Amino acid sequence: SQTIHQWPATLVQPVGSPLSLECTVEGTSNPNLYWYRQAAGRGLQLLFYSVGIGQISSEVPQNLSASRPQDRQFILSSKKLLLSDSGFYLCAWRSGTHEQYFGPGTRLTVT
């Protein structure tokens, strides 16, 4: 069966510090991968998606970036965090049909 992992689970970082969040998927090949941010009262915001290694589409212009160095690995990064980057970051995968499956999430607090 398929499993999706995210780490770290929680993170507290000062403004201006770098960020690296990692997502890995097991039990499937060539999935579509997604990064979302969920802020209180604002719903799920799609940040990036990837249909293959090295292929990244950005949905929202901001100081975040994403990379997909391996088929089942998706990384979310920032060089300098802003207070507004605080939120709950979710990774998701999708195979041949349209439903997406989410990871456990990373709760980021920027102080």
Added chain:
Amino acid sequence: QKEVEQDPGPLSVPEGAIVSLNCTYSNSAFQYFMWYRQYSRKGPELLMYTYSSGNKEDGRFTAQVDKSSKYISLFIRDSQPSDSATYLCAIANSGYALNFGKGTSLLVTP
């Protein structure tokens, strides 16, 4: 007009009640409909997936789609305190992205 509208609630019901959760959407090209359940501080969990008008049942859960009215519903029968969570609808066309509602917060009281 937002593509997917969902009443945020909160919705509070007694244990055993039938719960009705709803979303409306604006784009008639949407063809695929999902409901997710999200417990506090957890990732969303897929509950139901359907792509046709009508009803789909899974245990205590029934998903209903009315494409002519652009209206979808999730019914929960014999609600339990463990059903207390936020319920998100998600709708898609043939592209890569899902369009999510903001979620309805449900509380089932013993």
